[in-house]
Amino acid sequence: MLIFLLLVFVPIGISAARYFWVGDGRGNWQTADRSSAGLLPPAASHPEALIRVYAARTVRWRSIFAVHTWIVVKEKDAASYSRYDYTAWGEPIRSNGFVPDGRWFGAMPEAVVAIDGAKAETLIPKIRDVVENYRFRAYGDYSAWPGPNSNTFVQAALDAVPELHAVLPPTAIGKDYPYSGRWIGLTASGTGFYASLSGYLGLTLGWVEGLEINFFGAVLGCDVRRPAIKLPGIGRLGVAAGL
Numbered sequence: 001m002l003i004f005l006l007l008v009f010v011p012i013g014i015s016a017a018r019y020f021w022v023g024d025g026r027g028n029w030q031t032a033d034r035s036s037a038g039l040l041p042p043a044a045s046h047p048e049a050l051i052r053v054y055a056a057r058t059v060r061w062r063s064i065f066a067v068h069t070w071i072v073v074k075e076k077d078a079a080s081y082s083r084y085d086y087t088a089w090g091e092p093i094r095s096n097g098f099v100p101d102g103r104w105f106g107a108m109p110e111a112v113v114a115i116d117g118a119k120a121e122t123l124i125p126k127i128r129d130v131v132e133n134y135r136f137r138a139y140g141d142y143s144a145w146p147g148p149n150s151n152t153f154v155q156a157a158l159d160a161v162p163e164l165h166a167v168l169p170p171t172a173i174g175k176d177y178p179y180s181g182r183w184i185g186l187t188a189s190g191t192g193f194y195a196s197l198s199g200y201l202g203l204t205l206g207w208v209e210g211l212e213i214n215f216f217g218a219v220l221g222c223d224v225r226r227p228a229i230k231l232p233g234i235g236r237l238g239v240a241a242g243l
Contacts, residue, residue, distance in 0.1 A: 176202045
């Protein structure tokens with residue numbers, strides 16, 4: 001138990017020290033840069049269908065622990081991208097409220113999922129169906145911890161599209177919240193199982209997902225398929241989860 005607690009709290013302590021002593025360089029979050037990070041080409045010059053899921057560190061002290069994730073899609077020959085976020089202010093599901101590949105209040109986004117072409121074209125309707133029918137869409141439904149939050153929303157979309165074989169980073173706090181109401185079941189990939197106690201405690205074990213232990217939102221684990229360790233506050237160290 002002592003070793004486990006050290007593996008949970010030491011990485012969080014390192015992340016906190018980095019934030020308080022070094023800073024994140026973003027300045028005032030209210031005036032922080034939200035412009036394009038240059039990760040996407042102009043939609044008109046990219047006729048293929050496209051799916052992206054981005055993750056970027058959250059705002060202020062919450063960046064010690066967590067990332068914010070969002071979804072971007074574009075149908076074949078569409079002239080614009082569609083971005084979907086789940087936020088704490090206003091109507092929770094926000095459509096095109098921000099630049100598709102924009103910095104998240106100064107934080108540089110990283111792609112978690114990148115699919116183009118015919119495969120993306122067939123999977124986009126499944127993602128849009130989740131967006132349109134997501135159960136936590138009313139004012140007041142958002143809860144930063146343990147969920148449902150932005151990462152719960154994105155995880156629901158990824159679960160609906162197992163063909164993506166997508167895994168959110170361990171710092172995506174809220175991804176383990178049981179949005180469907182089921183506390184135990186198969187993982188989205190069908191290669192393992194999960195168990196979650198309202199998002200506070202949980203266990204995930206699968207060939208695609210690897211091993212993840214959720215301890216009050218802090219995720220500790222490892223991945224054998226794409227060798228890496230997963231640490232709370234710090235994230236994934238090792239081979240990328242795959243795009």
